Amino acid sequence: MISSDVIRGYNDTFLLSLLNQGDSYGYELSRQIKEKTDGDYIIKETTMYSAFTRLSKKGYIISYPGTVTQGKKRTYYSITLEGKMHLKEKQEEWHITREVVDHLVKGEDK
Amino acid sequence: MNTIREYIEQMFKGVPMNDETKQLKVDILANLEDKYLALKEGGASENEAIGVVIAEFGDIDELLEEFGVSRMNKKVATQYTTMREADLARFVESKARMGLNIGFGVLACLSGIAFLLLLLAFQAMIPGALYLGLLLMVTSTVIGIGLFIIEGMKAKEMRPFYSPFVIMPIDKESIQDEQDNYKQSFIFSIVAGVSLCIMSLTPVLMGALTPMIPVLVGVAFMLILIGVGVIFFTYSGNIWSAYGIILTNGKYSDTIEEEAAKDERNKKVNYILEEIYWPIIVVFYLVFSFLQGAWAWSWIIFILAGALESTIKSLSGNWEN
Secondary structure, rough: OOOOOHHHHHHHHHHHHHHHOOOOEEHHHHHHHHHHOOOOOHHHHHHHHHHHHHHHHOOEEEEEEEEEEEOOEEEEEEOOOHHHHHHHHHHHOOOOOOOHHHHHHHHOOO | OOOHHHHHHHHHHOOOOOHHHHHHHHHHHHHHHHHHHHHHHHHOHHHHHHHHHHHOOOOOHHHHHOOOOOOOHOOOOOOOOHHOHHHHHHHHHHHHHHHHHHHHHHHHHHHHHHHHHHHHHOOOOOHHHHHHHHHEEEEEEOOOOOOHHHHHHHHHHHHHHOOOOOHHHHHHHHHHHHHHHHHHHHHHHHHHHHHHHHHHHHHHHHHHHHHOHHHHHHHHHHHHHHHHHHHHHHHHHHHHHHHHHHHHHEEOOHHHHHHHHHHHHHHHHHHHHHEEEEEEHHHHHHHHHHOOOOOOOOHHHHHHHHHHHHHHHHHHHHHHO
16 A cells, blocks of 8 residues: 555545546545555545545535435535646646656666 | 444544534544445455554544644543534524513613603593502513513523633634624614614603693603613624624633633733722722812823723733733
């Protein structure tokens, strides 16, 4: 499992990216993260809700009470237009970051 | 399943509850339960499932920091009550009702006298007017005093708000907003109350200076107008002061101990000022004025004493820093 220190700065982007594919709620999102990474990264419950709070404050997502499923009323999250714009910036930033890290971490000459 | 619930209860112990944190707790619990059920379905044992769920919970303080709240230490949590949104709303509501009832109580007492005066004014036409008037007066007074007593007893329930209590930052902000929004109504009510009191002189003057109505009727109407004016004062004044009390005594959990201690010290200074300083000033004023016959200008002492009072207050505040 990946250490959460390395990935800390990207939690918000993960969630935005998932929400960009459609509204969802807490457990579903953490399940998707786990599945998509084959269990290499598991987002901690408190990390996820810190991110929701931050994103809501910035206006990137909004929350609304969803319908009752399996006897529980869930809070759903939805990405806003600003959130989509922010996600785009972050995606571009990631391409550069990945290249930088690739170059420096790999340790092999090109 | 119960273990998870207990774990969450434990984690949220000491977290001040408001609508936001309450919802957070519900959401997190629902997620953990989903996770637990999924793990069980995947073939994990009870213990394994609980172990994974707890391991993946994380650090509650990280989350609370984001919410701008910190878990209160046990001492604060046990020593001070936490007032939530609903408690605050109820307090403002009871204060408003109290103001209204006290206002009506005053009106009842004043109208009692007004009834008596009205009946006395028409004594010649109504047989037994005096007794009927007295009866009406006693009845109204009883109603008025009854209202006072009821409100006096209810005031006990509000006592926790008169000493420092813990408030959530978000709740304090919304109370501040409510007070700001109420300001206009408050000013309107005070103006209305004052106008009614001033207007109340009209019927008296009409009675005294013109033959339109008997003086007693004029006085009776004056009392009723004053009574209605008082309702404006007590109702809006109580709502206004309810907000003020919340804003003064509602403290954030991380600074409540300091601030409560500071209030306690200020209380001492205020006590000295009110119980010792001002009486001395008043006695001095009276003695000096009598001996010197200086009534014309000796009132200046109150202005000087007022200025000195603010100096003392600010000095005592500075010493603390």
